[in-house]
Amino acid sequence: QVQLIESGGGLVQAGGSLRLSCAASGRTNNIYAMAWFRQAPGKEREFVASIARNTGVPWYADSVKGRFTISRDNAKNTADLQMSSLKVEDTAAYYCGAALSLRPLSSSHLDFYDYWGQGTQVTVSS
Numbered sequence: 001q002v003q004l005i006e007s008g009g010g011l012v013q014a015g016g017s018l019r020l021s022c023a024a025s026g027r028t029n030n031i032y033a034m035a036w037f038r039q040a041p042g043k044e045r046e047f048v049a050s051i052a053r054n055t056g057v058p059w060y061a062d063s064v065k066g067r068f069t070i071s072r073d074n075a076k077n078t079a080d081l082q083m084s085s086l087k088v089e090d091t092a093a094y095y096c097g098a099a100l101s102l103r104p105l106s107s108s109h110l111d112f113y114d115y116w117g118q119g120t121q122v123t124v125s126s
Contacts, residue, residue, distance in 0.1 A: 002114070006020060006096045006118065008120060014086060020036065022078060048081070058070045094119060097110075097116050
């Protein structure tokens with residue numbers, strides 16, 4: 001079992017920055033990759049960014065490339081999402097996911113991940 005707790009959400013003006021953090025506990029040595037997804041009201045949960053635990057290789061959705069940066073700290077079992085140049089359309093609940101193994105799916109797919117946190121709200125005002 002892996003438990004994930006997100007933190008760092010809040011209210012920010014457009015153009016501002018925010019840093020989210022995801023802390024993993026439990027069987028963290030089994031984690032293969034971690035990711036951030038988001039879900040706006042009335043919309044499906046969508047991929048934001050992912051990072052492989054061992055290599056640190058990141059992957060981003062086109063909508064956040066150049067604005068968001070995902071990083072991981074294996075010693076602390078955390079995966080952070082630094083968000084800059086925030087837009088109103090970035091407003092959503094942000095969820096952290098953890099995958100325990102490589103599987104024949106893109107890391108941008110929901111089903112790639114085995115565990116999810118409860119989410120943290122990010123609201124960007126105009």
